[in-house]
Amino acid sequence: MAPMNRLVVALLLALLAFAAPAQAAPRVAALTPFSASTITRLGVRPVVLGQTLGGTDQYLASLRGVPVLTLTHPLGPNMEQLATYNPSIVLSSKTWQRGSAPMRRLGMKVYESDPTSVAAVGRETRAIGKVLGRTRAANALATKIENDVRAAQRGIKRRPRVLVILGVGRTPHAMLANSWGGDVVAKAGGQLLTAGLRSPSGIARISDEIVVKRNPDIIIAVPHGSPGAINKLAAYYQNNPSWRNTRAVKNKRVYVATGNQLLQPYPGVAATIRSVRAKFLKNY
Template sequence: MIRLVAAILLALLVYAAPAQAAPRVAALTPFSASTITRLGVRPVVVGQTLGGTDQYLASLRNVPVIPLSHPLGPNMEQLATYNASIVLSSKTWQRGTPAMRRLGMKVYESDPSSIAAVGHETRAIGKILGRTRAANALATKIENDVRAAQQGIKRRPRVLVILGVGRTPYAMLANSWGGDVVAKAGGQLLTQGLRAPSGIARISDEIVVQRNPDIIIAVPHGNPGAINRLAQYYRSNPNWRNTRAVKNNRVYVATGNQLLQPYPGVAATIRSVRAKFLKNY
C-alpha cells in the first residue's frame, strides 16, 4: 500500500511539473528561422534576408528583423536587446561569433549549403533545441518530399543560372544553393571549368553567348528599389540575343528568394523551377 501511494505521488509530481520554457532564439538565416518555427519555437528576432521574404512562413512576418552586414552580421548592441540565449547563425557571419559568445549567447553555425545537407542541419537544430524527435520527423519528410519532387524528369536542358549583381553577371555553380536546386530539378549547369568556394563565379556576357544555354535563369541582386529595373534589364539583355535561350524565349527572371538562400520547403522550390523554368514534366 505504501509503495502504491508513493508511486501515485511521484506520478502527480511529474505531471504537475512545469513544462520547460522554449529557449529564446535569434535565427539569423531564413532556414533556421523557418525550421525552428516548424519545430514549435518562435524566434525572438530573425536576420534580414538577401532577396525578400517570399519563402517565409506567414507566422514569421511579425517577428522583428535585425539588419546584417559584412563581416560580423548583426549589430551586437542591437542583438543584445532581444536577450537571446541561442543564436543560429551561418559561416557567412562567423567573424561575429566571438562577440556574440562574449555576450553570453550560445552560437551555432547551422545553415545547409546544399539540398543534401538540409536533413542533417534540420536534425542538428532539433538537437540544439531539445526537439530531436520532431526534427527527425521533419527532416525525413523533407527528404521524402525532395525525392518525390524529382520524379518524372523528361528533359534535362542546358542551363545557366546567373546572379546579377547590378548588371554584372555571375554564374551560380553546382556548389551554390541556386545551382544545386536547378541541377536537382533536372537542369544541366553550363559551368564546366568555373571554380569558386562561394559557389558564385564572375563571368561576362561573352561567356554566356559562348556557352549558348537552352535556358537562362537570371536572379537579380541589389537594393530592393532596383530589383524591378534589374529584372527588366535581364529579361531583354541585348548582349545575349544570339543565345538559344533568347531565340526561343527561354530567359526567365527569378526575383524572389528561393534560389538565393536555403529553406526547409525546398521540394516546393524544385517543383516551381521545373514548372516555371525547365518545363521538364
C-alpha cells in the same frame, strides 16, 4: 475505495507533485531564413530574425511581426542590438562567423548552420533540432523533407542546358553547382553550363560574351540589389540585347526569378524544385 487503489492514487499524486515543470522554449535569434523557417516548424518562435538577401516570399506566415536585425560584414548583427533581445541561442552561418566569438562572450550559445546544397538540408535540420532539444521533431521534419525532395524529382523527362545567373547590378555571375541556386536547378534536372568555373562561394563572375559562347537552352536570371532596383534589373535581364544570339533568347526561354527561393536555402526546398521544373525547365 480499496486499500490497493488508494495506494496507487497516492503514488500517482506524489509523482505529479515532484514532476519537473515543462521545459520552456529557448529564446532563439535566427539570423538566416533557413534557421528561422526550421525552428518555426519545430514549434519555436524566434525572438528576432536576421535580414534576408532577397524577399521574404518563402517565410511562413507565423514569422510575420518578428523583429528583424540588420546584418553587416564582418560580424553580422550589431551586438548591442542583439543583446536587447536576450537570446540564449543564436543560429548563425559561416558568413557571420567572425561575430560568433563576441556572441559567446555575451553568454549566447552559437550554432553556425546554413546548408549550401539540397542534400545538406536534412542534416542541418537534425543538427538544429539537437541544439534546441527537439531531436524527435527534427528527425521527423528532416525525413519528410528528404522524402518530399525525392518525390519532386520524379519523372524528369528532359535535362536542358542551363545558366543560372546572379545579376549583381548589371554584372552577371554564374551560380555554380556548389551554390544553393545552382544545386537546386541541378536537382530539378538542369545541366549547369559551368564547367571550368571555380569559386568557393559558388558564385563566379562571368561576361556576356561567356553567356553567348556557352549558348544555354535556358537562362534563369536572379537579380540581386536593393528592393527598389529589382524590377528594373529584372527587365534588363529579361531583355538583355547582348544575349540575343543564344538559344535561350531565340526560343524565348530567358526567365527571371525575383523571389528568394534560389538565393537562400529553406526547408521547403521540394516546393522550390517543383516550381523550377514547372516554370523554367518544363521537364515533366
